[in-house]
Amino acid sequence: MSQASSMYQDQEESETQVGETLVEVDNLKTYYGGQGIFAGPPVKAVDGVSFDIKKGETLGLVGESGCGKTTLGRTLIQLENARGGSVNFKGTDITELSGKELKDWRKNVQMVFQDPESSLNERMTVGEIIKEPLDVHDWKEPRDRRARVREILDIVGLHPEHYYRYPHQFSGGQKQRVGVARALALEPEFIILDEPVSALDASVQAKILNLLDDLQDRFGLTYLLIAHDLSVVEQITDRVAVMYLGHILEIGKTDELFDDPANPYTLSLLSAIPEPDPTIEKRRITLRGTPPNPRDPPEGCPFTTRCPMKVRPEQYRDMDDDLWEAIEVFREVVRERTRVERSLTSRVKGAIRGTDPYGDVDEIVEDTFGHVEIPPEVQPHIGEAVEHVKNGDEESAAEYLKDEFGSICDRERSEKYRVSDTGRTSRCHRHAAEYEEPRESVEIYETT
Amino acid sequence: MSQSFAAEAETDEDALLQVENLQTVFFTDKETIRAVDGVSFDIKRGETVGIVGESGSGKSVTARSIMGLIDSPGRIVEGSIKYKGDELVGNSEKQWRQYRGGEIAMIFQDPLSSLNPVYTVGNQIKEALRLHQGLRGAEATQEAIELLEAVGIPDAPRRVKEFPHEFSGGMRQRAVIATALACEPDLLIADEPTTALDVTIQAQILDLLMELKDERDIGIMFITHDMGVIAEVADRVNVMYAGEIVEQAPVENLYQNPMHPYTQGLLRSIPGRTERGEKLATMEGEVPTANAPATDCRFAPRCPEAFEGCSEVHPVPVQVSKDGSDHTASCLLYPEDVPRDEAVEMHRSRSTATEEVVEE
Numbered sequence: 042m043s044q045a046s047s048m049y050q051d052q053e054e055s056e057t058q059v060g061e062t063l064v065e066v067d068n069l070k071t072y073y074g075g076q077g078i079f080a081g082p083p084v085k086a087v088d089g090v091s092f093d094i095k096k097g098e099t100l101g102l103v104g105e106s107g108c109g110k111t112t113l114g115r116t117l118i119q120l121e122n123a124r125g126g127s128v129n130f131k132g133t134d135i136t137e138l139s140g141k142e143l144k145d146w147r148k149n150v151q152m153v154f155q156d157p158e159s160s161l162n163e164r165m166t167v168g169e170i171i172k173e174p175l176d177v178h179d180w181k182e183p184r185d186r187r188a189r190v191r192e193i194l195d196i197v198g199l200h201p202e203h204y205y206r207y208p209h210q211f212s213g214g215q216k217q218r219v220g221v222a223r224a225l226a227l228e229p230e231f232i233i234l235d236e237p238v239s240a241l242d243a244s245v246q247a248k249i250l251n252l253l254d255d256l257q258d259r260f261g262l263t264y265l266l267i268a269h270d271l272s273v274v275e276q277i278t279d280r281v282a283v284m285y286l287g288h289i290l291e292i293g294k295t296d297e298l299f300d301d302p303a304n305p306y307t308l309s310l311l312s313a314i315p316e317p318d319p320t321i322e323k324r325r326i327t328l329r330g331t332p333p334n335p336r337d338p339p340e341g342c343p344f345t346t347r348c349p350m351k352v353r354p355e356q357y358r359d360m361d362d363d364l365w366e367a368i369e370v371f372r373e374v375v376r377e378r379t380r381v382e383r384s385l386t387s388r389v390k391g392a393i394r395g396t397d398p399y400g401d402v403d404e405i406v407e408d409t410f411g412h413v414e415i416p417p418e419v420q421p422h423i424g425e426a427v428e429h430v431k432n433g434d435e436e437s438a439a440e441y442l443k444d445e446f447g448s449i450c451d452r453e454r455s456e457k458y459r460v461s462d463t464g465r466t467s468r469c470h471r472h473a474a475e476y477e478e479p480r481e482s483v484e485i486y487e488t489t
Numbered sequence: 490m491s492q493s494f495a496a497e498a499e500t501d502e503d504a505l506l507q508v509e510n511l512q513t514v515f516f517t518d519k520e521t522i523r524a525v526d527g528v529s530f531d532i533k534r535g536e537t538v539g540i541v542g543e544s545g546s547g548k549s550v551t552a553r554s555i556m557g558l559i560d561s562p563g564r565i566v567e568g569s570i571k572y573k574g575d576e577l578v579g580n581s582e583k584q585w586r587q588y589r590g591g592e593i594a595m596i597f598q599d600p601l602s603s604l605n606p607v608y609t610v611g612n613q614i615k616e617a618l619r620l621h622q623g624l625r626g627a628e629a630t631q632e633a634i635e636l637l638e639a640v641g642i643p644d645a646p647r648r649v650k651e652f653p654h655e656f657s658g659g660m661r662q663r664a665v666i667a668t669a670l671a672c673e674p675d676l677l678i679a680d681e682p683t684t685a686l687d688v689t690i691q692a693q694i695l696d697l698l699m700e701l702k703d704e705r706d707i708g709i710m711f712i713t714h715d716m717g718v719i720a721e722v723a724d725r726v727n728v729m730y731a732g733e734i735v736e737q738a739p740v741e742n743l744y745q746n747p748m749h750p751y752t753q754g755l756l757r758s759i760p761g762r763t764e765r766g767e768k769l770a771t772m773e774g775e776v777p778t779a780n781a782p783a784t785d786c787r788f789a790p791r792c793p794e795a796f797e798g799c800s801e802v803h804p805v806p807v808q809v810s811k812d813g814s815d816h817t818a819s820c821l822l823y824p825e826d827v828p829r830d831e832a833v834e835m836h837r838s839r840s841t842a843t844e845e846v847v848e849e
Contacts, residue, residue, distance in 0.1 A: 105687040106658070212775055213544075242543040242714060247758040247769035254768070269687055272717070276760040276769070296765065313692040315717030317761045319740045327696055328689045330643070331657040374644045401646045408638060408645075 059097035063231060063263050064117065067091050069126035071109075071116045084335050086112040088287035089126065094231075099257065099264040101278035101295065103271055103310070105332055109287040110267045114233045117265065118150045119143060130231075148178055151224035155236035157216035161208040167194075167219050168204035174226045189226065197222045198252060214245035221252065228260075235267045250277055271314050275299050283307050286332050286343035293465025303460040303467040305350040305479040329366075330373060337380055341451045342470065346373055350479045352448045352470055364413045368423075371409045372442045375426065379435040402430045422446070504531040505573060505676055505708040506555070506593075512567035513547075513554045523779040524550040524563070526732035532676065532708040537699075539723030539740070540712045541755075545776045547732040548712045552678050555710070556595050557585035572676070591621045594669035598681035600661035604653040610637075610664045611649035614671050621672035636667040641697060659690035666697065670705075677702075678710045683718060695722055716759050720744055725815075728752050731787040732779045737806070738816040748809045748818040750792045786821065794822060798833040805839045 068089050075083020086109040094100050102110045115121045117128055123136045130149070138146055151174075154160035161170055168190050175186040191201050197218045208216055217237065224232050234253065238246040254277060256262060268274050274281055275295060282292040283306060291304040302308045309326045316323055328347045339345050346369075353365065406427060415423060422445045429438035443451055449470050458472035459465070471479045513525040525547045532538045540548050553559055555570055557580060570577040572588060580588075597603045605613060614633040618624040624632055630649065637645040640663040653661055662682060669677060679698065683691040699722060702709055711722055719726055719740070726743045728736040728751065736749040747753045756762060757770035774791040786792070789799035798821050807823040810816035821833050 105689060214775075243716065243755060244543060244758045244772045245775075247760075247771045250760075251768055251771060270760075271688065272760040275765060276763065277766075299765075310689060313688040314761070315688075315691070315695075315715065315721045317717040317720050317744065317756070317759055319720040319744050325692055327692045331659055331690065370643055377644060378647070404646060405644060409643075 059095075059261060061096050062093045063096040063131060064094040065127075065129040066093065066117070067127050067129070069113070069116060069128060070124045071112050071121050072124045082336055083124075085287050085338060086335060087116060088338075090284075090287075090289045091126075092282055092289060092292055094263060094265060096230075096263055097257070097261050098279040099266055099277060101274035101281040102265060102267045102284060103269065103274050103281060104284035106269065107332060107335070108284045109335070110284050111235055113284070114152070114235055114265060114267050118147070118152060118233060120152075144178075148227045149229050150231045150233065151227065151229040152233045152235060153217075153220050153224045153237045156240050157208075157213060157220050158240070160220060161216060163208055166205050166207055167199075167211070170208070170219060171222045171226055174223060178227060180227065190222075193222045193225055196225065196256070212245075213241050214248055217241060217245075217249050218252065221249070221256070225256070225260075229262075231263045231265070233265045233267065236269070237266070238273060239268065239270060246273070253277070271311065283310065286335060286338055288343050288468070290344065290469070291460075291465070291467040293461060293467075294463050297461055297463065297465055301461075303465065303472070303479065304469050305348050305471070306344045307467075308479060309349065329370065334380060339451065341447075341449070341453050342455055342468070345450045346376070348450065350471060350482045351450045352476055354446065354448050357446065360419075361413065364410075364415070364419070367410050367413050368419075368442075368446055371406070371423070371426075372439070372446065374405060374409070375430065375435055375439045375442060378430070379439055402427055503533055504571075505534050506532040506710070507571040508551075508555070508568070509571070510568040511551065511554060511565065511570060513550050513559055513563060514566050515563040517562055520778075520780050523732050523782070525554060526779050526783065527568070528727075528729075528732070528734050529568075530727050530734065530737065532710055534675070534708050535702065535706045536724050537702060537709040537711050537722050539719040539726040540710065540729060541714060541716060541719050541726060542729035543714060543755075543776050545731075545778065546729040548714075548729055549680055551729070552595065552680050552710065552712055555678060556589055556593060557582075558589075590617060590674070591672045592674055593676045593678065594672065594674035595678040595680065596662070596665050596669050596682050598684050600658065600665045600685070601653065603665050604661060606653055609650055609652055610656065614649075614664075614668050617668050617671040632671075633667075636671055637664070639670070640664070640667045640701075641693070642667075658686055659693060662686060662690075662694055663697065666694075666701075670701065673705070674707065676708045676710070678712070680712045681714070682711075684713065684715070691718070698722065716756060717761055728755070731777055733783070733787065733819065734806075735788065735820070736816075736818045738810075739814050742810065742812075742814055742816045746811070746816075748816070748823065749788075749820050750794050750822075751788045752818075754791075754793075786819075796821075796829075798829075802833055802837045803840045804836050807836075 068091055069087055070089055071087040072083035072085050074080055090113065102113065104110050112121060116123050119135055119138070127134045128136050135146060171190045171193060172186050175189060180186060190204065194201060194203055199215065199218055199222065208219065211219065237253070238249050241249060250273065257264060266274065266278055278295050280293060281295050281298050282289050283304065285306050291298065291302070291307045298307065299311065302311055309328050312323065312326045326349055330347055333339060333346050345351060353360065357365065406423065426438040426442050429441060455468040455470045457466045457468055460467045460472060469479055470476060471482060508531065509529050511525055511528045512523065515522040515524055528551055530538065540551065542548050554565055557577065559565060565578050568578065572592065577588065604610065611630060611633045614636055615629040618629045618632055634645045634649050637648055642648050642660060642663055656664060683694050686694060695718065698709065713719055723740045725739050727734045728749065730751050736743065736752045743752065744756070747756055754772045758772060760769060763769055772791055777787060779787065783803045785801060786799045786804050789795045792799065802821060804819040804821050806817040806819045808816065809818045809823050821836055824832055
């Protein structure tokens with residue numbers, strides 16, 4: 042064991058010191074598709090993110106599924122090609138690397154995957170699995186490789202006799218230890234942990250998290266922890282980045298971010314964590330619906346379609362909350378409809394009848410606004426939009442509603458605002474001087 | 490006496506579901522697995538009963554036993570399941586069908602695999618309506634739309650004609666819930682209904698389930714491994730370990746005063762209850778597979794408080810409540826107010842007594 046740590050130290054003499062920047066990501070973009078004459082718009086999985094990771098720290102990356110966190114992780118180690126921007130790893134832009142250079146560089150970074158069941162080859166023994174990266178990079182002599190594998194087995198808390206066993210003979214927690222061992226084999230500096238414990242039971246989870254923590258202390262590793270379980274992130278990270286629809290909305294120190302979230306999305310996300318204590322009466326902000334389709338993201342702030350703290354236009358600022366919510370729901374329904382590819386039959390029917398293909402927009406209005414009173418100054422705008430939908434022109438309806446009820450949130454992306462002394466940043470128009478801060482803009486937070 | 494042995498199962502008249510000493514065993518060539526080994530609990534109307542435990546503790550098999558979904562080589566060998574007073578164990582497949590779906594409905598963890606990909610969502614809801622309520626045609630479509638609206642799916646008239654792949658994860662789970670509600674069941678079994686979902690969507694689904702429970706006055710059996718979710722939704726909680734219920738308590742008692750060493754360990758190991766940056770407490774070992782009737786405490790090998798008695802005597806449920814509520818734990822450490830030898834003796838005599846009853 043002491044041998045292992047000395048090996049690391051030797052290697053590290055000329056390396057980056059703890060606290061210095063190890064990875065610097067600048068305006069990184071990863072798109073899928075969208076190239077070629079006939080291609081539709083690309084899926085913007087990662088759309089211009091910038092941050093850096095310091096040597097020896099753990100950066101958490103959280104967000105809902107589909108927000109691009111895994112794609113971002115994969116792009117950082119060049120498993121996906123970036124469409125724009127740069128990733129500087131100790132001064133080298135790795136998005137420019139290829140061939141032998143890329144392969145050599147890859148020794149520095151490894152990844153631990155979510156599901157140990159599917160990320161380990163069933164037909165290889167555990168020893169072979171851990172040895173594979175060593176073989177691929179032609180690390181020393183075969184004898185040294187086998188010795189190295191035994192050493193790593195010990196480091197991750199497995200036994201030497203496990204060398205010849207197959208993955209199916211292990212429990213979930215042990216399999217994940219094998220996954221960690223494989224990542225450690227080449228003595229990387231930077232490890233991406235993609236949901237490393239989400240497939241495990243609580244008591245096993247704790248063991249793996251403790252192991253990761255120990256390894257970091259021992260070898261000075263740098264982690265990027267991708268997770269959707271926020272309590273895990275709170276527990277083991279130093280800083281957190283909150284991602285939504287390909288953008289980082291807030292990034293900063295874990296303690297601060299969890300105690301005093303600045304961005305409306307962070308506020309909502311944190312309030313949704315179930316508290317393992319039934320006596321705490323938590324005021325939960327339940328978000329409506331799901332994130333929008335990344336193929337057709339909103340024009341303004343990515344979170345605008347669900348934001349409970351959205352800036353309202355001047356004339357509607359004092360509107361009843363239920364009515365405002367109903368209008369937002371109605372807008373979302375219309376917006377959704379513009380995206381639906383209509384079948385031929387429904388288009389033919391629409392053409393024959395000359396009306397909206399689903400023939401029931403009145404019913405939608407009834408359902409959406411049934412429980413609220415629509416004041417006379419709002420009624421004509423809803424009516425106008427309904428007319429557009431009835432003519433089968435959802436696009437104009439959505440446009441009309443946006444002009445009437447939209448605000449800066451629907452039109453422009455927010456700048457990055459510095460929200461604390463330690464350099465935490467958040468993207469939200471409400472941080473601008475002329476608006477109320479997100480937290481103050483809704484009553485829901487007064488009680489917490 | 491503040492702590493006494495649990496009284497012999499009282500028959501609770503208003504219980505919707507009563508499970509008594511349920512034993513579901515799987516007979517394979519290699520071994521006999523006692524997946525559910527003597528489980529008893531009940532569920533009342535308008536109440537959410539949580540079942541927590543790690544994988545392999547028998548939570549899902551308990552649920553499937555209640556739905557009559559145990560297939561060979563599995564069999565319910567012992568015990569009774571009473572729904573509104575009717576005995577379900579021993580029913581023929583035809584009899585089960587009258588309850589399954591219509592009276593007792595179940596929602597599963599993965600909504601994508603519980604929906605048929607080649608039928609529209611509307612069709613699948615209509616199938617349930619046709620089978621259990623005899624609705625057809627336009628009437629059924631209208632009802633399906635109303636159900637989708639009831640579970641909070643916007644633009645239901647359009648959505649009803651879409652296929653499962655066109656729905657997002659949370660929306661699919663809503664559709665599954667709509668299907669489950671189609672027949673107005675009185676008991677809903679939710680097997681890890683939010684495990685595959687994001688926290689924001691999980692919050693929506695939990696809100697929805699609680700709303701539906703209050704609106705329709707149904708009983709919910711909520712299975713999960715997430716202690717946070719249970720704290721939020723359950724009124725009473727059963728903690729399962731290796732096929733047995735080791736602790737039963739109202740939700741506040743369980744979290745404030747966990748009595749069984751397993752529950753204590755479980756609560757210590759979750760990140761939400763540990764100080765930030767602190768090491769998480771861990772439990773050594775893993776959940777064992779129960780192959781033979783228990784003659785000892787199955788948690789003893791992992792228990793920090795185990796003593797000699799634990800490997801010799803099978804603990805029975807003991808009242809451990811300090812405030813008069815119904816809180817039991819199956820552990821030789823209790824009752825606390827009698828000397829340990831005496832407590833062990835009481836457990837021994839009680840567990841042999843139940844064995845004799847079983848043999849009769």
